[in-house]
Amino acid sequence: MQSGERTSAQVLVDALKTHGTSTAFCVPGESYLAVLDALYDARESIRLIVCRQDGGAAYMAEAWGKVTGEPGICFVTRGPGATNASIGVHTAFQDSTPMILFVGQVPGEFAEREAFQEMDYRRMFGPMAKWVAQIDRPERMHEYVSHAFHLAMSGRPGPVVLALPEDMLTERGAAADVARYQVVQASPAASDVDKLRAMLAAAERPLAILGGSVWGEQARRDFQAFAERSGLPVASSFRFQDLFDNRHDHYVGDVGIGINPKLAQRVREADLLLVVGARLGEMTTGAYTLIEPPRPKQKLVHVHAGAEELGRVYQGDLLVNSGMPQIAAVLKNVAVDGSRWKSWRESARAEYLEWTRPAAIPGRLQLAEVVAWLRERLPEDAIVANGAGNFAGWIGRYYRYPRWRTQVAPTNGSMGYGVPAGIAAKLAHPGRVVLSFNGDGDFLMNGQELATAVQYGAAVIFFVVNNAMYGTIRMHQEREYPARVYGTALRNPDFPALARAYGVHGETVEDTAGFAAAFERALRETEAGRPALVELRIDPQAITTSTTLDAIRARALKG
Ligand SMILES: Cc1ncc(C[n+]2csc(CCOP(=O)(O)OP(=O)(O)O)c2C)c(N)n1
Ligand SMILES: [Mg+2]
Numbered sequence: 001m002q003s004g005e006r007t008s009a010q011v012l013v014d015a016l017k018t019h020g021t022s023t024a025f026c027v028p029g030e031s032y033l034a035v036l037d038a039l040y041d042a043r044e045s046i047r048l049i050v051c052r053q054d055g056g057a058a059y060m061a062e063a064w065g066k067v068t069g070e071p072g073i074c075f076v077t078r079g080p081g082a083t084n085a086s087i088g089v090h091t092a093f094q095d096s097t098p099m100i101l102f103v104g105q106v107p108g109e110f111a112e113r114e115a116f117q118e119m120d121y122r123r124m125f126g127p128m129a130k131w132v133a134q135i136d137r138p139e140r141m142h143e144y145v146s147h148a149f150h151l152a153m154s155g156r157p158g159p160v161v162l163a164l165p166e167d168m169l170t171e172r173g174a175a176a177d178v179a180r181y182q183v184v185q186a187s188p189a190a191s192d193v194d195k196l197r198a199m200l201a202a203a204e205r206p207l208a209i210l211g212g213s214v215w216g217e218q219a220r221r222d223f224q225a226f227a228e229r230s231g232l233p234v235a236s237s238f239r240f241q242d243l244f245d246n247r248h249d250h251y252v253g254d255v256g257i258g259i260n261p262k263l264a265q266r267v268r269e270a271d272l273l274l275v276v277g278a279r280l281g282e283m284t285t286g287a288y289t290l291i292e293p294p295r296p297k298q299k300l301v302h303v304h305a306g307a308e309e310l311g312r313v314y315q316g317d318l319l320v321n322s323g324m325p326q327i328a329a330v331l332k333n334v335a336v337d338g339s340r341w342k343s344w345r346e347s348a349r350a351e352y353l354e355w356t357r358p359a360a361i362p363g364r365l366q367l368a369e370v371v372a373w374l375r376e377r378l379p380e381d382a383i384v385a386n387g388a389g390n391f392a393g394w395i396g397r398y399y400r401y402p403r404w405r406t407q408v409a410p411t412n413g414s415m416g417y418g419v420p421a422g423i424a425a426k427l428a429h430p431g432r433v434v435l436s437f438n439g440d441g442d443f444l445m446n447g448q449e450l451a452t453a454v455q456y457g458a459a460v461i462f463f464v465v466n467n468a469m470y471g472t473i474r475m476h477q478e479r480e481y482p483a484r485v486y487g488t489a490l491r492n493p494d495f496p497a498l499a500r501a502y503g504v505h506g507e508t509v510e511d512t513a514g515f516a517a518a519f520e521r522a523l524r525e526t527e528a529g530r531p532a533l534v535e536l537r538i539d540p541q542a543i544t545t546s547t548t549l550d551a552i553r554a555r556a557l558k559g
Contacts, residue, residue: 009034029077031104058088078117094412156306185323211237211278222328231338363539387418389439391465416445499533
């Protein structure tokens, strides 16, 4: 079908509509004015969210990809916009999140002169994107955009970067329309499933570890049915805790930073690890100690959507290239008698429940009790976003993620994520309660996006866990260079006043008893369409969920 003479920018926007884009995030730039103009015409079908920092926009697109399972779309301008946005691309890469970043580029006639804000995006984004390309020929716009969607969603999902030379965007031509992209994922072979069944039948202490992106509700249900039928204990990898209902008897905890030491021991002692969708990265392997390369002590079945991840660090006993819905649909029908694992599973579950019972920390505000209270209070579809820092340890340890994609958190440990991620989650799911947990250092990396939240009515409850320092780094500093505190203290603004300046409800909680009422006030504000910020002041001694700064220092000084 020929659809008349359109500018390349209009063809691009029509392609986005075809591929199902309903929302795009941006910071505008003169380099892609033609796209903005085409988006103006498409405003009934594509909502454009204008952000205050390109890094905030890219994080929002990444978080959109996480919560919807479809590519998050972001537009930024040349050099400065692209460099700011790179944090979101890196996050999408390490978190395996589908995302497409469109970047302005100088007109072709100026190329390679180091023209104003010119950059070679292929070299810049090369190691952190699945594909980086520049669309030089307008008649191939559809091909590039279609390939970007397919690639972002296929195999191991991830980010794609497409550069848009300014002169190309305004060229007119006839372009044939295309169809919506398809999700391409491998399926397990019948022989893989037979081998897996035999390995499970021979196992005495099996443990499943789930991770990775784009599972989907059905895949999650199918895997749960398999785990129930076979009696398998199920753990999750770092920041993929919502792939299995944490309230379920078979869930035994997360294998990540700050792992329950008893679970770490179980990973070591397991005779069969069934790793489904998780990369066997540094965080999931306890820095390659719980599972030792190249040939682990445990028998290893590794199922991953990206063939390139299989055998990358570990030589497994069975390596299966499969998408998550595909493997889960097959596993659902696999019957193994796991009755002999019962006590192995039940004791693992008991250890999880014990580990997630609130443990006391110094100070009047007990963060563990706050999170434990929230797990009772929040509706089960509530979304909990967070950035990076030690404060996140309390959420990861004490919250029980009940449903798929109720956790939106950066596996690459990137600070400044919580605010934009919370906003994107709320824009994707306006009817659900969305919380965003941030450290004091973390919050100020993207706190300006409160303005975006207000502008678009993204009524998130933002928490700022204030310990007046870059606590994580202070912790490492006390371990490695005890009593030589430097470069980690923070003198903070008045957070509730800052929130109010943005038009956000703001207040401070200083003790456990004050939390519930503050939360209910914040929730009421958000129900009325207004975001809220609650500062949680914790004792600086409470440096992790299980130790204090003084204890770390004393241990380090003793040598
Ligand atoms: C973008 C980014 N910059 C720097 C770091 C290094 N870093 C990791 S945690 C941390 C401190 C976090 O401080 P805060 O948000 O206050 O949380 P806390 O650890 O105090 O709970 C820093 C600087 C990082 N992970 N990401
Ligand atoms: Mg802090």
